[in-house]
Amino acid sequence: MARRIQALGQQAKLISPQLVRLFVQGNKNDFADAQAICEAASRPSMRFVSARNEIQQTVSALHRIRESLTRERTGVINQVHAFLLEFGISLPRGQAIIRRMPAVLAEHELARRHSNVVACALANKLARIACAILANGTNYRSKQAVSAI
Numbered sequence: 001m002a003r004r005i006q007a008l009g010q011q012a013k014l015i016s017p018q019l020v021r022l023f024v025q026g027n028k029n030d031f032a033d034a035q036a037i038c039e040a041a042s043r044p045s046m047r048f049v050s051a052r053n054e055i056q057q058t059v060s061a062l063h064r065i066r067e068s069l070t071r072e073r074t075g076v077i078n079q080v081h082a083f084l085l086e087f088g089i090s091l092p093r094g095q096a097i098i099r100r101m102p103a104v105l106a107e108h109e110l111a112r113r114h115s116n117v118v119a120c121a122l123a124n125k126l127a128r129i130a131c132a133i134l135a136n137g138t139n140y141r142s143k144q145a146v147s148a149i
Helices: 002-007 017-021 030-042 054-086 101-107 112-134 143-148
Strands: none
Touching: 017 030, 054 112
16 A cells, blocks of 8 residues: 555655554554554654565565464374374374374274275365465465355
């Protein structure tokens, strides 16, 4: 938005949210936020930040997406560990054991149907997450993220 305002010949001044937060009074709401922004902007010693260019914004977005996918992968791994504990299978922590899931399930006495369901669900989910992490331009949304929209 700041780039568009500057393209129209206007001066855009951006204030870091951490600096504005110091001026928020009371509960967080739109009115209190607007009041804090006005108070912060009126200070002569206020430090303004420069607008990001498109490349900086793109890199920042990719980092946020990758962090989100990494958190989701960790959640899936933890969920699989919990499911296996329900069947009495205790595995070491970490994703290394998850990569060897078919061999691990073959070692334990699970009904064939259950091991296939767990292995297929895990492999499918982790493959989609890994593919999305590796593909820079690919948008990946979990079922929870899609249903929240």
